[in-house]
Amino acid sequence: MYEERPSRLTGAVVWQRTAQERAVRPVLPDGCMDLLYSEGRLLVAGPDTRAYVPVGPPRAWTGIRFFPGTAPALLGVPAHELRDARVELADLWPAARVRRLRGRVEASRDPAAALEEIALDRAAQSAAPDxxxxxxxxxxxxxxxxxxxxxxxxxxxxxxxxxxxxxxxxxxxxxxxxxxxxxxxxxxxxxxxxxxxxxxxxxxxxxxxxxxxxxxxxxxxxxxxxxxxxxxxxx
Structure with missing residues (x-):
């Protein structure tokens, strides 16, 4: 099952998908980037130029999808470096910081809310969207x-x-x-x-x-x- 709601971060959407046995549909290009959590991993989905087809067994995901053009300032990485890629957050930020953030999500009773708080904290430390x-x-x-x-x-x-x-x-x-x-x-x-x-x-x-x-x-x-x-x- 897939659910989403508007985030407290302007323009963003918080979403969750539970694991399921049925095949999943491809993710289509939409101009957005996502911060993701699944099974102890924090990742970033870069901007797609073509459909992305998930591989591997079904699993639960939590994510926050950022309005087009806003994620690079929060992540500190130009979007073209993440084009058509799914990247471990620890490849972009210091590993110790990512471990702390992952611990926050894992300890939360609501992983989506915890992920949203991480994005809000980062936004508060970043320049306002252009x-x-x-x-x-x-x-x-x-x-x-x-x-x-x-x-x-x-x-x-x-x-x-x-x-x-x-x-x-x-x-x-x-x-x-x-x-x-x-x-x-x-x-x-x-x-x-x-x-x-x-x-x-x-x-x-x-x-x-x-x-x-x-x-x-x-x-x-x-x-x-x-x-x-x-x-x-x-x-």
């Missing part, structure tokens, strides 16, 4: 073109690309593609016909949407949504 990056996500998620967004934000193409690599793990065009895919999927999940979902999300037509789903999610739209109907997400 308002420009949040505006960038809002513009691209609203369907604005990359060039128009850069002009609106007063950024040159190279500067925008460099800031996106640090914050999101990839350039603005990839971020725009991922956000557009998520818009289309949300519409299709709500029952909007595929052709209409494609048009409303900003695709040229339904075949364009189909090609993007195949490339970014590794499945057809029908396969993807049918799989989601009977399984729960995992990392």
């Amino acid at each position: 308002a420009l990056l949040r505006r960038l996500v809002e513009c691209l998620d609203g369907g604005r073109a990359v060039a128009a967004t850069a002009a609106e934000l007063g950024l040159g193409a190279r500067q925008l690309h460099r800031r996106c690599l640090t914050a999101f793990g990839y350039g603005p065009k990839t971020l725009a593609r991922i956000l557009r895919l998520q818009r289309a999927l949300a519409l299709a999940r709500s029952g909007v016909p595929y052709a209409e979902a494609a048009a409303r999300a900003g695709y040229a037509d339904q075949p364009h949407l189909a090609r993007e789903v195949r490339e970014l999610a590794g499945a057809t739209l029908g396969e993807l949504l049918g799989h989601e109907a009977v399984t729960a997400p995992a990392l």
Whole structure:
């Protein structure tokens, strides 16, 4: 079973998944990064550019998913260094600190709340999220073109690309593609016909949407949504 709730950390989501025997669906690119806990391990899920398919036996997971562009400042690591990767937190932070944090989670009656407290503590010690990056996500998620967004934000193409690599793990065009895919999927999940979902999300037509789903999610739209109907997400 999968459950999530808004975090006390602005823009973040706290989630939990219990172990189950059924196959799990792939994790799709969404512009986010996660801090994870499972079976005594603290990990970071970096930004994905393609579907991530979990391997190994089913297990329970707890995580906090950060709003796009906000995790690198909390972790102290540029997003592009974690692109398409799942990394032990001890590879990023001092091992002694990670052992203490792991102990906090393991001793808590609510691992999700303990993980959230770790994120809140880290946020209190870090610089505030860059308002420009949040505006960038809002513009691209609203369907604005990359060039128009850069002009609106007063950024040159190279500067925008460099800031996106640090914050999101990839350039603005990839971020725009991922956000557009998520818009289309949300519409299709709500029952909007595929052709209409494609048009409303900003695709040229339904075949364009189909090609993007195949490339970014590794499945057809029908396969993807049918799989989601009977399984729960995992990392």
